[in-house]
Amino acid sequence: MMPISTxxxxxxxxxxxxxxxxxGYRRARRFARGTTLxxxxxxxxxxxxxxxxxxxxxxxxxxxxxxxxxxxALVRQVILAELPATVRALPEGERDLYVNRxxxxxxxxxxxxxxxxxxxxxxxxxxxxxxxxxxALAVVVLTVSAGGMAWAVRRISPRLPARQRVERVxxxxxxxxxxVAIFTTIGIVLSLLFEALRFFxxxxxxxxxxxxxxxxxxxLRADQVGSSGAFGxxxxxxxxxxxxxxxxxxAVPVGLMSAVYLSEYAxxxxxxxxxxxxxxxxxxxxxxxxxxxxxTVAPLVRRAGEAVGLDVSSESALAAGLxxxxxxxxxxxxxxxxxxxxxxxxxxxxxxxxxxxxxxTIKRVVFAAALPGIVAGILLAVSRAIGETMIVVxxxxxxxxLTANPLEAVTTVTVQIVTLxxxxxxxxxxKTLAAFxxxxxxxxxxxxxxxxxxxxVRKYREQYE
Amino acid sequence: MNNADDxxxxxxxxxxxxxxxxxxxxxxRRRAERRFRIYGVVAVTIGLVFVLFxxxxxxxxxxSAFLLTHVQLDVHFDSxxxxxxxxxxxxxxxxxxxxxxxxxxxxxxxxxxxxxxxKRALYKLVSSAAPYVLRxxxxxxPEWIGRTLPVWVPASDDVDLWMKGQVASADVRLDxxxxxxxxxxxxxxxxxxxxxxxxxxxxxxxxxxxxxIGAAVAGSFFTLLVTxxxxxxxxxxxxxxxxxxxxxxxxxDLIEVxxxxxxxxxxxxxxxxxxxxxxxxxxxPRSTPLVGxxxxxxxxxxxxxxxxxxxxxxxxxxxxDAALALGASRMQAVxxxxxxxxxxxxxxxxxxxxxxxxxxxxxxxxxGMVAFIVDIxxxxxxxxxxxxxxxxxxxxxxERAYVEKSSAAIMVLLAFLLLMNLAAILLRRRFExxxx
Numbered sequence: 045m046m047p048i049s050t051x052x053x054x055x056x057x058x059x060x061x062x063x064x065x066x067x068g069y070r071r072a073r074r075f076a077r078g079t080t081l082x083x084x085x086x087x088x089x090x091x092x093x094x095x096x097x098x099x100x101x102x103x104x105x106x107x108x109x110x111x112x113x114x115x116x117a118l119v120r121q122v123i124l125a126e127l128p129a130t131v132r133a134l135p136e137g138e139r140d141l142y143v144n145r146x147x148x149x150x151x152x153x154x155x156x157x158x159x160x161x162x163x164x165x166x167x168x169x170x171x172x173x174x175x176x177x178x179x180a181l182a183v184v185v186l187t188v189s190a191g192g193m194a195w196a197v198r199r200i201s202p203r204l205p206a207r208q209r210v211e212r213v214x215x216x217x218x219x220x221x222x223x224v225a226i227f228t229t230i231g232i233v234l235s236l237l238f239e240a241l242r243f244f245x246x247x248x249x250x251x252x253x254x255x256x257x258x259x260x261x262x263x264l265r266a267d268q269v270g271s272s273g274a275f276g277x278x279x280x281x282x283x284x285x286x287x288x289x290x291x292x293x294x295a296v297p298v299g300l301m302s303a304v305y306l307s308e309y310a311x312x313x314x315x316x317x318x319x320x321x322x323x324x325x326x327x328x329x330x331x332x333x334x335x336x337x338x339x340t341v342a343p344l345v346r347r348a349g350e351a352v353g354l355d356v357s358s359e360s361a362l363a364a365g366l367x368x369x370x371x372x373x374x375x376x377x378x379x380x381x382x383x384x385x386x387x388x389x390x391x392x393x394x395x396x397x398x399x400x401x402x403x404x405t406i407k408r409v410v411f412a413a414a415l416p417g418i419v420a421g422i423l424l425a426v427s428r429a430i431g432e433t434m435i436v437v438x439x440x441x442x443x444x445x446l447t448a449n450p451l452e453a454v455t456t457v458t459v460q461i462v463t464l465x466x467x468x469x470x471x472x473x474x475k476t477l478a479a480f481x482x483x484x485x486x487x488x489x490x491x492x493x494x495x496x497x498x499x500x501v502r503k504y505r506e507q508y509e
Numbered sequence: 510m511n512n513a514d515d516x517x518x519x520x521x522x523x524x525x526x527x528x529x530x531x532x533x534x535x536x537x538r539r540r541a542e543r544r545f546r547i548y549g550v551v552a553v554t555i556g557l558v559f560v561l562f563x564x565x566x567x568x569x570x571x572x573s574a575f576l577l578t579h580v581q582l583d584v585h586f587d588s589x590x591x592x593x594x595x596x597x598x599x600x601x602x603x604x605x606x607x608x609x610x611x612x613x614x615x616x617x618x619x620x621x622x623x624x625x626x627x628k629r630a631l632y633k634l635v636s637s638a639a640p641y642v643l644r645x646x647x648x649x650x651p652e653w654i655g656r657t658l659p660v661w662v663p664a665s666d667d668v669d670l671w672m673k674g675q676v677a678s679a680d681v682r683l684d685x686x687x688x689x690x691x692x693x694x695x696x697x698x699x700x701x702x703x704x705x706x707x708x709x710x711x712x713x714x715x716x717x718x719x720x721x722i723g724a725a726v727a728g729s730f731f732t733l734l735v736t737x738x739x740x741x742x743x744x745x746x747x748x749x750x751x752x753x754x755x756x757x758x759x760x761x762d763l764i765e766v767x768x769x770x771x772x773x774x775x776x777x778x779x780x781x782x783x784x785x786x787x788x789x790x791x792x793x794p795r796s797t798p799l800v801g802x803x804x805x806x807x808x809x810x811x812x813x814x815x816x817x818x819x820x821x822x823x824x825x826x827x828x829x830d831a832a833l834a835l836g837a838s839r840m841q842a843v844x845x846x847x848x849x850x851x852x853x854x855x856x857x858x859x860x861x862x863x864x865x866x867x868x869x870x871x872x873x874x875x876x877g878m879v880a881f882i883v884d885i886x887x888x889x890x891x892x893x894x895x896x897x898x899x900x901x902x903x904x905x906x907x908e909r910a911y912v913e914k915s916s917a918a919i920m921v922l923l924a925f926l927l928l929m930n931l932a933a934i935l936l937r938r939r940f941e942x943x944x945x
Contacts, residue, residue, distance in 0.1 A: 116792060207838065211838060211839075211840040214840060215750075215754060215840070218747070218749055218750035218754060219750055219754075219755075221743045221746035221747045221750065222746070222747035222750040222755070222764050222814075224747065224807075224810065225747070225764055225767040225768045225771055225810065225811070225814070226764060226767050228771055228782075228807050228810070229767045229771065231782055232774065232778060232779075232782045234786075235781065235782055235785030235786045235790075236778070236781060236782075236785070238785070239785055297548075297552065298552045299552075300552075301548050301549050301551070301552035302549065302552040302556055304549055305546070305549025305550060305553050306549075306553065308549075309546055309549055310553075318553050318557065321556075321557055321560060322553070322557065322560070324560055325556060325559070325560060327868075327930065328563070328868075328923070329867075329870065329922065329926070330868070330870060330871070331868070331870040331897040331898075331900050331901050331904075331919075332567070332868075332900070332919050332922070332923070335567075335900060335904045335915060336566065336567070338904060339570075339904065339912060340566055373556055374556075401538055401539070401541070401542045402542065403541060403544075403545035403546070404538070404541075404542075406545070407545075424773065428773075430775070431774075431776070431777065431778070432775070433775070433776065433870075433871035434871055437871070437901075438901065438904060458775070458777050458871070461777055461875075462777070462871070462874050462875070465780075465874075480785065483777070483781040486775060486777070486778065487775075487778050490773065490774065490775055491770060494769075494770055494773040495770070498769060
């Protein structure tokens with residue numbers, strides 16, 4: 045018998061489910077036909093058919109998913125138990141690495157002849173164990189499915205409340221779908237925490253948070269100079285902060301003023317043209333901004349600096365910050381627009397009636413009333429700027445540099461995450477794990493900013509309702 | 510102004526002085542008003558100018574990539590060279606030495622070139638992909654064997670850049686002799702900028718002149734397909750649950766808080782999730798549209814859920830009440846009436862979410878979709894890259910010639926985004942229902 049692939053098995057399962065539906069429908073139709081009102085059925089034929097389908101598909105699908113999720117760990121255990129004694133005597137870390145090599149070699153389908161004989165034997169063994177597991181899986185899944193179908197079809201009778209049963213299952217499925225958001229958050233937190241903890245086992249958290257040196261090279265040999273690598277993240281946060289500050293210096297005034305102008309001064313015709321045109325900025329992918337920042341704005345900034353006799357780096361924080369600021373303009377202006385239109389008309393009218401000019405009304409009344417909302421909007425914009433990746437990856441520097449000079453090259457948290465994780469390196473080195481520690485800090489900071497901002501917005505909204 | 514001091518002041522001082530002060534004050538306030546207005550105009554102008562500058566800049570840099578400099582050579586399809594087996598079978602033709610054809614044709618065009626170094630410089634005028642072009646043409650037209658025909662082959666990237674005038678004369682990597690040969694060819698009308706056939710059909714390449722976005726577009730397609738298949742059903746189900754069935758309790762609150770927060774999590778964090786959870790933990794193969802689609806689906810979910818809820822909310826309660834009054838269950842009222850009526854709104858939100866997913870780059874860098882992909886992926890399990898990542902790779906490449914490729918790829922990406930947003934707007938207009 046050929047080992048059956050997972051996708052083949054899924055197709056078979058779908059076929060069984062379709063068959064269950066057809067069988068259920070036929071059976072329901074047979075007794076539904078010619079029933080009088082008194083002996084009417086409790087559900088429509090389609091409900092009975094769906095009932096049968098669910099029984100044929102759901103339990104089997106759960107078995108399939110659980111098996112596939114647990115299989116790697118189980119097969120690993122089997123492999124581990126049958127390793128030669130020499131390997132089993134190794135310390136735990138090296139033993140795991142050995143098993144990892146077997147698993148990756150088997151998964152990537154490496155040519156067996158290229159491996160050394162001992163490893164080749166293990167890979168063959170691994171593949172054999174997995175084939176057995178897959179065969180057993182196919183048998184179990186198909187049996188469960190067929191059993192479910194047989195049971196459900198036999199149970200179909202006019203007195204079976206199939207609609208309620210089906211709707212209950214549907215309701216649970218809907219709820220599970222809604223809970224994907226929770227699972228995602230849990231997944232993010234767990235994966236970041238787990239890897240970051242492994243990182244903190246080799247680098248103390250205090251050194252990571254307060255260290256001033258960032259050079260994440262891990263040495264090839266232990267006795268090499270600077271072999272430990274330095275993981276002090278302060279320069280990265282300083283760089284992130286510098287670029288974000290430049291971005292906000294562009295985005296906040298421009299965004300606020302364009303929101304004010306478009307909602308208070310512009311004629312309807314200007315508004316109809318300018319507003320969607322500005323919103324285009326929000327739809328442009330960040331990689332396009334990055335391209336623009338790196339290949340057009342950065343040289344421009346450099347040349348402008350040279351013209352006035354300043355030495356500007358070609359990866360200056362200024363260029364990245366400027367473009368990032370432009371990117372955030374529509375974000376600030378749409379949020380400002382929202383909160384300012386929420387300010388009640390009566391406040392504006394009162395101010396105008398007292399003889400204030402329009403700008404005075406806006407500055408002293410509307411801004412003042414909308415201030416919490418505007419602050420919240422700015423916080424959200426800051427969190428966008430901190431988490432923005434492509435612009436800085438393409439236009440900012442790669443080496444850590446603790447400076448407040450916007451004309452120098454600085455690097456950011458996101459840039460380091462990308463550089464640490466792109467390219468082929470093993471997953472377990474502190475170098476790659478550092479990316480997760482940085483990601484954890486990034487996630488925590490943006491989450492805090494968002495929660496504070498959303499809280500302010502909600503409180504503020506209640507104020508005028 | 511109206512306080513007691515001012516009033517005393519007004520009585521004691523002569524009237525014209527007070528009036529003057531008032532006038533000055535009003536003039537100052539008018540000026541402030543005008544200034545404020547000008548700030549507004551300046552702010553809007555900055556944004557608009559930037560949009561125009563960005564588009565103009567990218568089009569100016571990129572449009573030339575749709576054209577490619579070709580050189581016309583009189584190629585003699587010598588049967589011994591192209592057909593080593595002598596049976597004219599495709600297998601035999603595929604093994605022919607087409608590089609030799611190109612070299613012979615170039616030598617015959619410039620018989621005065623004798624020295625080996627000069628010859629090598631001469632060969633460099635033509636792309637190293639030219640032999641493959643000849644092979645493909647011959648496989649299409651086996652009857653050409655033994656004949657001498659003028660064939661257009663792609664020029665090398667240096668010639669292409671020079672012809673397009675995209676490099677400063679100091680950076681031109683053509684020496685005097687090469688330029689002289691090129692001028693001779695131009696005089697004979699044998700150099701021409703023609704439609705670049707490789708840009709849309711090929712994958713990435715180390716030779717910029719034949720690099721294309723075909724593989725990246727296919728990768729984007731499969732990635733978005735996975736994203737759509739996952740995020741649309743899950744997103745709609747979640748929206749239906751939250752809007753129609755969810756009880757008011759802590760779990761529901763928790764779900765809503767999570768959706769709001771996920772919408773604001775930096776995209777790169779989703780990439781870390783994809784790497785640690787999907788690739789390391791569940792063993793989904795790296796660099797594939799499958800894992801890319803999974804990550805993007807999680808990112809797109811909040812957009813679809815929020816849009817879906819808004820669309821469901823727009824359906825008036827009377828529809829539900831009517832269905833329930835006729836004996837439908839709540840599930841039936843939703844699936845038969847509410848959902849179909851809100852579908853256009855949900856689809857609009859989905860298209861916008863997909864457009865955002867199409868432009869997303871950062872998380873895909875984490876999960877290995879930055880690979881150098883030459884072959885066009887044929888399914889969601891083949892290693893692939895996507896269009897924005899291809900843009901990133903080309904923008905980073907050292908060769909000058911990739912800049913125009915990158916700009917042109919941006920033009921294609923923006924065109925796709927424009928189409929999707931247009932579709933969303935049209936869909937909204939067409940199905941917009943008024944319930945008054």
